[in-house]
Amino acid sequence: MNYLHISIPALEKCINPKSYGEICVRCNACGRIDRETQKECAIKMYKRQLQEQYNFDGWILGFEDVQKKNIESNIVYFKNKIAELEVENE
Numbered sequence: 001m002n003y004l005h006i007s008i009p010a011l012e013k014c015i016n017p018k019s020y021g022e023i024c025v026r027c028n029a030c031g032r033i034d035r036e037t038q039k040e041c042a043i044k045m046y047k048r049q050l051q052e053q054y055n056f057d058g059w060i061l062g063f064e065d066v067q068k069k070n071i072e073s074n075i076v077y078f079k080n081k082i083a084e085l086e087v088e089n090e
Contacts, residue, residue, distance in 0.1 A: 010023060010024045010025075011032055013030060014029075016029050016045055017049075027041055027044075029044075029046075039085050043082055043086060046078050046081045046085070047078075049074075049078050050075065050078035050082065053071050053074045053075050056071055
């Protein structure tokens, strides 16, 4: 049996790193699917990415210090994006 998978490409300004550059994961963080819920979807995506930083366990021997700095930076970034979007969403 053959299966056909049809998807739509990610937009040029896609903000979801899980879209793999060319495959839209339909998170709606960009508003492509529903403009009215775009900000809610973006907040949800950023919260998921923030949680991934807290749960990170892919430590590489010898690079832990760099990884910790990157995680700290990512946490600040995601918290700021969430706060920014929550203010806009009010």
